[in-house]
Amino acid sequence: MREIEFDDIVKAVKNMILHCGTDLPQDTYDALQKAMEEEKSPVSKEVIRQILENANIAKDEKRPLCQDTGLAVFFVKVGDNVRVKGGLLKDAINKGTEEGYREGYLRASTCEPFSRLNLKDTLGYNLPAIIHFDIVEGDKIDIEYAAKGGGSENVSRAKVFPPAAGKDGIVEYVKEVISDAGGNPCPPITVGVGIGGTFEKAVISSKHALFRDLDTTNPDPELAELEERMLTEINNLGIGAMGMGGTKTALAVHIESNPCHIASLPVSVNVQCHSSRHTHITI
């Protein structure tokens, strides 16, 4: 069985966080550039121009892209023929998170839900990370990371429909969620849609859908078509960049679909802001 040092995981996680804090991923940058060129509203065009200028400043001067540096969310695939030497994988990811957020001067945003006390001096700086594990074949560990801000998370929703709702019902629901959100989630947004599974499977799938690069097409032609339809309908809402009115409310819609119960059609809509900070590494 292959062994990976605990400290190597810590270092890899820390580097992903430091990089994502200041360097907007190229796929996000390119999608914003295209949106600016195509946007019809002069006010929204100016907003996207500021967003791109912000990305350039952040990268050149190593400043956080946004003051909301998010909760750290991970999807981790662990090969069945690999083990971490010197500690638990979960602890290594949390340690890398703490070191990355601290060293990058990123904000610690985790707090206790009722007292609202920040946990940086008790549980750890921006801890705990939110980690989803899966076990796969092989001797590698694949770690996907995204910084998830609060503004876009606050407008996200899930609902279990009766099967009769069908595709039209799902499209209407997605439109309703985005319409109600307006400028709050910092558009132009990415919309993750989880369909099927159980209630929680749909929610987790909608989160994972946000980790997909913006310049990719869904390999399932039926879902690719549904993504295009949703994107058009969302952009027809007229919300625009930061809600100022415009033709580019979303950069992309990503769908993940799962088999579900014969009685149910769960749907989850998770929104990511224009600062879609995501990356992944295979160790």
Added chain:
Amino acid sequence: MATYKLTTPLTSEDTKKLVAGDTVLLNGTIYTARDAAHKRLVDLIEAGEELPFDLEGSVIYFVGPTPPKPGDPIGSAGPTTSYRMDSYSPTMLKHGSKGMIGKGKRSQEVKDACVAYDGIYFGATGGAGALLGKQIRSAEVIAYPELGPEAVRKITVEDFPVTVVNDTKGNDIYQMGREQYEVKS
């Protein structure tokens, strides 16, 4: 849509000429406060006690910055979502504050208070924290340091770029802009 350069404290003369959609470059002193700080400030107003800063003509920025790097006055400092301050803002405006900077739509009560007290709700570009942080020349915590990123800071800004969202006539750029670009099916 016009572009104005304004210096704080703002007067009714300053705010009444602004129209939803205008660009403003703000200069001078502004104060930062989020949910927790607003609650404390409004409690002081209601108890008739003195505030940590003069509200008259003040502009309040809804922001919780990242920690500054060594040598910098402040870290990244873009706006947070404003609706969480909706229950406090009318009281702040009634007692002399003239401007708020945040992102996202406000309640009807806040828009009405802007009309009644010559207040302006400015939108700054969310997620442009590096760009906006660079326009902040100095920052000093003047109240509630225990709130960390949510403490009240006195900051000095230079040509800080904002857009007028809600003006003193009751206009709302979010509604106007959306109506203009909505494609009805």
